[in-house]
Amino acid sequence: MTTWTFFVTHRAEILDTTLEHLTLVVIAMFFAILIGVPLGMFVVHRPALRRIALGVASILQTIPSLALFGFLIPIPFIGGVGRRTAIVALILYALLPILRNTYVGLTGIDHAVLEAAEAMGMTNSQILWRVRLPLALAVILAGIRTATVITIGVATIAAAIGAGGLGTFIFRGVAMVSDAVILAGAVPAALLAILADLLLGLLERRLKVS
Amino acid sequence: MRQISASGRLTEIPSSLPYPGLSIETNAKPMTSPDPLIEFRGVTYRVPLMNRPALVSNISFAVRPAEMLVLLGRSGSGKTTLLRLVNRLLLPSAGEVLVEGRPTSSWDPIRLRRGIGYVIQEAGLLPHFTVAENIGLVPALENWNAARISARVEELLRLVGLDPAEFSARRPRELSSGQRQRVGVARALAADPPILLMDEPFGALDPITRTELQREFSALARRLGKTILFVTHDLREALLLASRIALLEAGRIVAVGTPQEFLLLDHSEVRAFTASLIDLAAERPGASS
Numbered sequence: 001m002t003t004w005t006f007f008v009t010h011r012a013e014i015l016d017t018t019l020e021h022l023t024l025v026v027i028a029m030f031f032a033i034l035i036g037v038p039l040g041m042f043v044v045h046r047p048a049l050r051r052i053a054l055g056v057a058s059i060l061q062t063i064p065s066l067a068l069f070g071f072l073i074p075i076p077f078i079g080g081v082g083r084r085t086a087i088v089a090l091i092l093y094a095l096l097p098i099l100r101n102t103y104v105g106l107t108g109i110d111h112a113v114l115e116a117a118e119a120m121g122m123t124n125s126q127i128l129w130r131v132r133l134p135l136a137l138a139v140i141l142a143g144i145r146t147a148t149v150i151t152i153g154v155a156t157i158a159a160a161i162g163a164g165g166l167g168t169f170i171f172r173g174v175a176m177v178s179d180a181v182i183l184a185g186a187v188p189a190a191l192l193a194i195l196a197d198l199l200l201g202l203l204e205r206r207l208k209v210s
Numbered sequence: 211m212r213q214i215s216a217s218g219r220l221t222e223i224p225s226s227l228p229y230p231g232l233s234i235e236t237n238a239k240p241m242t243s244p245d246p247l248i249e250f251r252g253v254t255y256r257v258p259l260m261n262r263p264a265l266v267s268n269i270s271f272a273v274r275p276a277e278m279l280v281l282l283g284r285s286g287s288g289k290t291t292l293l294r295l296v297n298r299l300l301l302p303s304a305g306e307v308l309v310e311g312r313p314t315s316s317w318d319p320i321r322l323r324r325g326i327g328y329v330i331q332e333a334g335l336l337p338h339f340t341v342a343e344n345i346g347l348v349p350a351l352e353n354w355n356a357a358r359i360s361a362r363v364e365e366l367l368r369l370v371g372l373d374p375a376e377f378s379a380r381r382p383r384e385l386s387s388g389q390r391q392r393v394g395v396a397r398a399l400a401a402d403p404p405i406l407l408m409d410e411p412f413g414a415l416d417p418i419t420r421t422e423l424q425r426e427f428s429a430l431a432r433r434l435g436k437t438i439l440f441v442t443h444d445l446r447e448a449l450l451l452a453s454r455i456a457l458l459e460a461g462r463i464v465a466v467g468t469p470q471e472f473l474l475l476d477h478s479e480v481r482a483f484t485a486s487l488i489d490l491a492a493e494r495p496g497a498s499s
Contacts, residue, residue, distance in 0.1 A: 116334025119297055119407075120348050120397075121323035134338045209338045 006180040014169070018188045021165035024083065024155045025192075028090030029148055036095050036147075037140060040102025041128060050103065057096040065154045068092065069161045086155070086163030093154050094147035101143025105136030138208040145200035152193040156185060245311055246272035247405055247437040248296055252305035255291055264303065265291045266461040275404075278431055278438040280448040282483065283458030289441040292458075293407045296439060297326045309405070324348055327398030327406040327436075331413045333390040335382040341367070341393050342378040348401040366396040371426065388419035395427065399434070406431075406438045412447065424450055445483045449473075457483070 007014065043050035063071070068089045072079050078088045109132055117131045159167025169185030172178075249272040256264040266288040273279045281289045294300045295307045298314045306313040309322060335344045343350075345366055346359040354362070364374040370392040382390055391411055398406055412420045412427075428451050431438055442448055448455050449469045457465040457472070459479045467475060473484060 110332075110334075110337075112330055112332040112334035113336060115299070116328065116330060117336065119299060119323055119326075119328035119330075121320045121351065122347075123320055126351070131336060 003180040003183050006184060010184060014184050014188060017164070017166055017168055017185070018192070021152075021155055021167075021189065022192065024086060024090065024158060024163060024165050025148065025151050028087045028151055028155070029094060029144070031087070032091045032094035032098055032147060032151075033144060035091065036098030036143075037102050040099050040140075041106065041133070043103060044106050044128065044132070045124065053099060054096075054103070057099050060092045061096045065089070065093065065157050066160060069157060073161060081162045083158075083163045085161055086158035086165075090151050090155055090158070094151050097143045097146040097150065098140070099143075101146075102136065102140050105139030105143075106132045108139065109135050135209055138204050141200060141204045141207055145197060145204060148196045148200060149193045152189060152196060156189050246274050246308075247310055248273040248439060249308040249311075250292070250295075250305070251308065253292075253295060253302045253307055254304040255288075255295060255300055256303050258303070264461060266295075266458075268305070269463055270305075271456055271463060271466060273437055273439055275437050276435040277453040278440055278451055280440045280442060280452035280455045281458055282442060282445065282448045282455050284443060287458040288461040289443075289458055290409055291461075293328075293409055293439060293441055296405075296407055297323045297328060324352060324401060325403045325405065327400075327403045329391075329394045329398045329406065329408045329411040331410045333382070333387075333394035333411075335390055335393060335397070337382050339381075340378065341372075341380050341382070341385070344382070344393060345397045345400050347397065352401055362400060363396075366399055369399070369430065370396045372396075386419075388415055388423060391415060391423060395430075399436075404437055406436045408438060408440045410442055411440075413442070413444070420447075427451070445487050 039053055043053050060068070069086065072085045072089055073081060079085055106128070113131065113135070114127065117127045122131070155165050156167035156170055158165050159171050166185040166189045170182050173180070173182030173185065250269045253269040254264050254267050256262060269292065271279070281292055283289050291300065295302055295314070296309060298317060298319045301315055306315065308314070309317065309326075314322060335341075336347070339347070342360070342363045345363045346354075349359045349362055363378065367374040367377060372389065372392055377385070377389070377393075382393070385393065394411065398408075412423050415423065424447055431451070440451060449472075452469055454466060454468055455472045456463050457477070457479055464479055465472065465475050465477050472480065
């Protein structure tokens with residue numbers, strides 16, 4: 001069977017799996033942003049905490065993804081086999097780029113602007129919400145973009161712990177020694193990643209304040 | 211008796227002068243006494259926890275109401291540090307800085323800063339705000355209503371020579387550097403603070419624009435009667451603008467006087483400054499700094 005005919009005959013299943021994959025990514029990214037951005041904002045004025053947060057996120061990033069999925073299985077509440085565990089692992093992976101870019105974006109602002117804001121009598125929280133955050137938005141979004149692309153890739157491995165998604169085709173294809181089946185997982189995953197990168201890139205450009 | 215009381219009233223007039231051009235929209239406290247608005251008493255500042263020499267040492271001087279005191283000095287002489295001590299961006303390591311008679315350490319920093327306009331070299335306009343939003347920021351922080359803010363913004367734009375219809379909606383990046391400084395001055399005046407701090411506000415401008423802004427600002431400052439502490443390394447600018455000049459050298463004030471007195475002072479650093487002006491004028495006629 002050629003790759004093409006496999007794609008055509010299994011198009012419904014490929015589409016379902018792609019949507020399943022996308023759902024994993026969207027849920028994971030939602031929580032990663034919900035944790036990463038506020039955490040980045042919180043550590044701006046707290047250097048000790050910042051080192052810990054960035055350190056932990058960096059270490060998480062260095063754990064091979066398959067191993068991270070494995071490590072989580074025995075942990076109570078968040079562990080076990082299935083989607084929930086996979087989402088937790090994906091959140092942990094996505095955290096570093098979001099956290100780091102949030103921090104870098106919030107701190108990499110023209111010194112004169114921050115000094116003027118402070119000298120005008122803005123409180124720290126007013127400076128954070130009305131000056132730092134709007135000016136950091138493009139950089140934060142760049143982090144979200146990186147994290148999204150990584151998550152789309154890593155989510156293929158979630159199939160190894162029974163979370164479904166496009167990895168299902170890839171693992172099945174490897175077992176069957178079938179390029180067609182592997183590609184049925186790999187091609188949509190690659191397309192998703194490119195699409196996400198393009199769309200978020202567009203949004204990023206619109207948010208940039210020169 | 212009447213004559214005496216009449217002359218007694220006369221002496222009070224400067225403190226109650228209605229300044230032309232000063233808006234009625236004011237939250238500036240009326241000056242009740244001729245006491246200095248800003249006073250340094252034996253102030254030393256060193257960076258906390260760092261074993262470095264003090265940035266400024268044993269500084270004492272006072273800025274009288276409606277005076278423009280220019281702090282003149284080379285780069286690194288501690289001028290900016292002195293400004294930052296006034297609006298409590300820094301607290302003195304020793305001595306005290308008094309604003310309206312109260313040490314800055316006992317002021318709420320937010321209240322203190324909202325009563326002090328601040329203009330810096332690169333203007334420091336918020337790049338994501340329009341010109342109108344930048345100027346209206348402090349009034350907005352002070353919860354003025356929108357109509358009052360927009361009227362004030364319009365008034366200030368006219369005051370600094372920018373057409374409100376043309377400039378209100380622009381962003382800082384759509385302005386020339388001279389226009390940005392004008393907006394910076396307007397922003398500092400927005401909530402009508404009695405005190406202005408200015409840190410080389412015209413330093414980054416081309417010589418022609420700089421001279422224009424210096425002249426206009428000099429006239430404006432006299433008209434508004436603000437108490438101004440102005441930092442520069444440009445003797446020409448100091449001579450043009452100052453009521454009095456205080457010369458800083460390596461973190462110490464080495465001379466204070468009116469521009470006329472200043473030029474006659476016999477001090478090596480004064481001579482260094484005057485020599486630079488004269489030499490430059492002789493070597494390059496027409497150059498401005």
